[in-house]
Amino acid sequence: MIFIGGTNIYRLALGPLSPATATRIGGYASPAGYALYTNSHSDIHAIAFSPANDDIMLCGDDGGIQRTLDNKAATVSWTQVNTDYRTYQYYKVAIDPRTGNDKVIGGAQDNGCTRNIGGTGSNYEQVYSGDGGAVGLTRDIAGSTYEFVTSQQGDIRRRNSTSALGSTTNIRPTTAVNSGLFVTYFYNDPDNTDTLYYASDSSLYRYLSAHTATNVSGWTEMTGVGTAAGNGVASSNYITALATTRGPYSSATSSLFIGTNDSKVLRLDDPAVVPAGTAPVNISSGLPAGYISSIAVNPRNDDTVLVTFSNYGIVNIWWTGNANSATPTWTNVERNVTLPSARSSAIAIVGSNIVYFVGTSIGLLATTNPLTTDWVQEGATQLGNAVVTSLALRTTDNTLLVGTHGYGMWKTVLTLAGLPVTLTDFSGALQNKNALLHWSTSMELNSKQFELERSTDGISFRKIAVVPAAGNSDSRLDYSYLDRSPLAEYNYYRLKTVDIDGNFKFSNSILIKAPLVPQGITVLANPFHDDITVQLAREPKGKPELRLFDMNGRLVASQQFGQGEQMLKLAIPGEKLGSGTYVLRATIDGSGFASKVVKQ
The missing domain is CATH 2.60.40.10 (Immunoglobulins)
Structure with a gap:
């Protein structure tokens, strides 16, 4: 019997091989569509057999690990064995905007969009299939909450959070004719959740009542942004990063920051109100050529902005403190993170302090001041060196959601006690x-x-x-x-x-x-209790010896130590010595040293 894994898994009997003799036993259910074979998954990476019984087989794929007890059955029955096995490859994640709420959602490679069941805990269910991308969650709107989900190449959907799994409404603008990025990208304003920005190549669309969005009406194409982002060549330029001023919307102070695959950073002021043809301000001067992977805005002051690039071989992390000027000054804050690729970012206010986070190809990093202080790894024992593709911060309670490509989703609450000096x-x-x-x-x-x-x-x-x-x-x-x-x-x-x-x-x-220090002894912890610890100033060439005398000159304890030992401990049972003063003598390489010690 031969088993072959690719997009699907096939079983063939020994003999002449042809597609006609192959039986599909995993992956997609049939060539007719993308429904999955029961309890299996597409894109097979590995197959393993039990040494004791070759009917028992494990299959490793983009859905994790499954096991069958009879791989020769006409219809193979698979069981998921993913307990505590984290493999989900999230592109984007989002957290419920309501303070204290535990609901999260993520768009994952080959595993669609998943949310935690019941809005709590770490057991997940798929709400939409395909290759998931950007995701979003709204606040309570007239008694309902809504989810925005995606699949590959521009597909975007709206759903009521109480709808049946898989039930969605297509809201992709009918005028968005290009496929856009493979990983569909949109931005649901995390503080004003009924506002949605959808990217298609270099075009940007705006919807101001997102919970009612359809694919036909209500979308506004921001032509001024499209012209600035694409330079008229929509097929080769893409919007790759979006971020807004944090907090309640204000026409006077709110801005939308836009990043592209060709290193542009654009700022559109009053983005929910300005006419469609309004041109954004290009604030890219000083940045390198590259693919902008994320933009983070200081929740307290949107003059402070962090921009990351995902390219290797260039400076990946940049900071400005005057993002609202016509020509901001960008500063290289990569510091000690010169080799990894930067994928995501966030800025949090913790107490009176600012904390910067960057998700990279080697894990999550943080600093309190990227201008002066090196980046340090966060969650080393939990996240390890997983690729951190997405960060979502709920500013009202400083809950940070971390999405990884290959190690699932993680959440933490940023507190004063959790941050070191x-x-x-x-x-x-x-x-x-x-x-x-x-x-x-x-x-x-x-x-x-x-x-x-x-x-x-x-x-x-x-x-x-x-x-x-x-x-x-x-x-x-x-x-x-x-x-x-x-x-x-x-x-x-x-x-x-x-x-x-x-x-x-x-x-x-x-x-x-201190190379010129002469040999000598220092008695540590004097007075002593049960033993005497002596530090030698230099490493001895021979075997040092310690001897302890009472004040009448009687030897009460002695010990010779190994050659080269520099920290000497003379053990003395407490009941053997009475309290009082003693004389400790050391012989080191032929020289004698003495010190008074006190027994308590």
């Missing part, structure tokens, strides 16, 4: 016989203190100082500490940042060398 620098230098440590922060939220730790091997650290933190700050703060304690030849330092709730985070370690 942003450490921009930690360095040190030898100053005479001391070590001067310096560190800077660009943002602090609920910070309590910095604990400075030191080690001679970079592994075992001990706390040497506590420096109070600012608590809350959104500007640069500088800290320093002079370590006057005896230095070793190699001195490793790290910072432990502690917040008011007791949460903490370690910095990277730095090394300060």
Whole structure:
């Protein structure tokens, strides 16, 4: 028996091979359409057989993994085995605009548009088939909520959220004759959800009562935008990114920002009201040639805009603080993210602070100030390095929805407690016989203190100082500490940042060398309880030895250590020694050292 996987999966008996002898057992149900074979999926990637019984087979495809117990049956019965197996490849995601609501929806490659069942939890159902694209959700409008869904090459649909699965109304403008992007793109204003902008190649259409949209009437083609976006060549230029001023609509302050596949950024002021032929302002000067993948607008001030490019080999992340001017100044804020492709972006206000997010080909990154502070990975243990294709932010409660291509959808609530102190620098230098440590922060939220730790091997650290933190700050703060304690030849330092709730985070370690320091001993934790820990200033060449004497000169404990050991621990049972003063003597490479120690 031969099994062949492609768009579908076929079974053939051994012997002469021909299409006539092939039996379709998975993928699409028949050549007549795109309905799926029961519990199967199209686009087969892998087939595996049970070593114990070759009738049992697993199939890996764009729908995940399915299993059959009898692959030779006339009609093969498949069972989904996708429990906790995340494979959905979302292009776009959207979150319910109502504060505190858990409903989400996403458009996925080969898996249509899916929403969480009942508007809560992480079990999903498909509301529309095909290759999903852009999606949108409305607020309650006259007692109903609506969903906007898509399939490939320009297809856009409206549906009441209570309609039967698959039930939709075609609302694609009849004048939108070109196919547009394969991944159909529109923008449902997340704060004014009855306003819809639909992109078809370089053409832009507007609908101001989207919950009643049809494909025949009500659409306004924004010809001024089409001319500016396409330069009259609609077949090769596309609108690829849209974003609006956040919050309730205002003719005086609201704008629509438009990105294209040929590096244009356009700004259309008062977009829901201006006549169709109004030309947008081209604010692209200073940006590189490339494919604009996303635009993010500061919810507090739409002068601040972040633009990302998905190309490799160019600067992918750009920022401006004067987006409402005729010629904004764009600044390269790629910083330490030079290799990945940037796919999505968001800007959030958390307390009095601004947090920037960028979805990339290596995961979700964030910074509190892209002008001064490097990007750091977010959700490393949850999202990992998944490709983050879409970000949707509900500003009323700072809920961020993250769509990935291959690892499903994720959601988080941005809170003050969830954001760390942003450490921009930690360095040190030898100053005479001391070590001067310096560190800077660009943002602090609920910070309590910095604990400075030191080690001679970079592994075992001990706390040497506590420096109070600012608590809350959104500007640069500088800290320093002079370590006057005896230095070793190699001195490793790290910072432990502690917040008011007791949460903490370690910095990277730095090394300060003191090559001319003479050999010596430092007793750590003196007075001591059950053991004595001694740090040697330099790595010994031989085997060091520690001996402990009482004040009458009697030897009460001794121990020889391994060659080269620099951190020595002399273990002494607590009941063996009474409280009092003792003399500790160390023999290191033929030289003797002594120190008084106190037993508590």
